[in-house]
Amino acid sequence: MIKIGDKLDLTLLQPTLSVKTTEKVIRNQEIQYDTEYVKDDNLRVGVIQPISEGKNGLKKVTIQVTKVNGMMTDEQVVNEEIIDQPVTAKARKGTKVVKGEGSGKFAWPVASPNITSTYGVRWGKLHKGIDITGNKKIMAADNGKVVETGYKNDYGNYVIINHLNGYETLYGHMSKIIAKEGAIVEKGEQIGVMGSTGDSTGVHLHFEIHKSGGLQNPLKYLNR
Template sequence: MPRFLRDFRVPLAATLAAVAAVAGTYLAAEQYVSAETRTYYKVMVNGRFVGEISSRELVADLIEDTRKRLEEANLHTKVRYALREPEITFQSEKAYKAEPDDEGTLRRVAASLETYPVGVKLFIDGKLVGVVRDEQTANALLERVKDRYINGLEPAGKPEVRVLSYQADSPDGSGSSGSGAGGDAESAPERQLLSVGFVETVNVVQAEISPDQVQDPEELYKKLVTGNPAPVKYTVQPGDCISCIARKLNVPKELIYRNNPWIENDLIRVGDELDLTLEKPLLNVETAELVTRTEAIQPQVVYQDDSQMIKGQTKVISQGKPGEQLVTYRVVKLNGQPVEEEQLSVKVLFPAEPKIIARGTKVVRGVGTGKFAMPVLNYRITSNFGQRWGRQHNGIDIIGNKNIMAADNGVVEFAGKKNGLGNTIIIDHKNGFKTVYGHLSKISVKKGQVVEKGQVIGIMGSTGNSTGVHLHFEIHKNGKVKNPKDYL
């Protein structure tokens, strides 16, 4: 080895040893600094720097804790409050032995949190009608409105009830609803509920409100079912009656009875005050019910001709017997009042037995049919049966064509003058009936003569106690005077 190389070997070794020592020291220092470097976060609230924090979870925990404490507080307040969260962003940073101010930063974040009052708005056909505390209160209120008209009816199977939509922060109250029905008529009890729903579109919407908007549920319920109409009172006047008042004021009689349950037997007195307030519900409830009821089957009338009986005579051979049937209906009601009824099925429990009547066909001259015809053509009644001028008027007065006709077949029992009636004809119809024709100007038949229904028996006049030309006509049955209008 050359000498200059041997001379250089000693300084080179020393240099390498020094370099190694320096490198070791630097590496140890770097490891120490790296171990003491910590990550932290700059916290920005709505774009504004509020501090530094060691962990983002601390902010999340703060917000969650605040929300829970707010929910607990809401259990004891009339108005609920919600947490309005600001926009919080984080910027990750690193620094040697960083010690962020967690407590101060959290305090400033907490100060930025705000609460605001919330409630549930009730919309009917898109119109705001009220505000209540929460969704539970709103749904309970709506169920109460429906319960007013279903009265605890048992559902037929599983009724499809119209569903109320729920939306958050949608002030237009838009949404959807649906309804349906189902049931088994044969196994149904007397009444079963098929469906129930509102006629109007109903939505409950959670939204920010003013605290003074929250209403008492009881007052809102009354508003929904009545419309809060202005009271209408009426004082009974002389001559009033229930139907008279209904006609005069154009209100249903049912309204008078419903609003004034103290009325008994239609008895009202002058000075009585009637409540005629007409409710106009904001919410109308439509129900469909399955109604099964037992109904009587009326006996069919069967006539049997009998040649041995005089024509016009009848005789009941058998009264018959009503039957019974089970009828099932689908009944649609609006606010509890039936508006539509559809018969679904009929099951005869036992049939009716017919009522059998023998009907005479034997024609005998002079025997009446029992059915009377007006004795004057083109007639007009000028005075009725009953009290007239302080005494009983036993017939009716008729004007018209001057020819007087027999009202039914019969035999002339009397033809002559009678006090008050002047020229008079009495016909015996041989079936318990007699007819009287008075004030005639001319008599065209005689006693004992057989006359037929529609036969001219005389001419209209004004004889006897009469104020003008007319016919006085009477009908007697078994010796008792009757109102002719009941038989003509």
């Protein structure tokens, strides 16, 4: 524990020669199946009745990892290959549209997206979403209601959208928040501007998907 008056030496020793390596890592990643809804006038609003079950697919994701002196400095998704196509589930659903209800199919929140960091353990802790660069206009990934906006040290300026179907999405590190708390937003509507606020290594969007309160890998829902 440091005390008032202690002197700290934060000099970081660097080797005379740095070794840079590039390698490709292949991971199998599930693809979330879609649900096709058949409108039924006999069902109450919000009632859903399954017709047939869905099945997740599988894809092979190739990631290029760059390391300097053994420490990862960059990772890029360079290829995705579908191994098994997902099987669409079918269900009956009430015809009345709930204002702000999401479709369950997520669009990329950034145009011309480039993934710079994937979901999973990174530097000894869980990276809860994916980092995306591209067009700086940040868009809602699906219809929903903006339930929270603000600033946190880890996320910087952030927005949380509840899609009223069990899903929530979080958008972090914004330079500017456009969406208003309590507002209903549509898929593709601008909610903010990409930035580097909070605990950030550069200008990008940190994007998370939550299902019934649990974290999900966004790559399960987003396909090129």
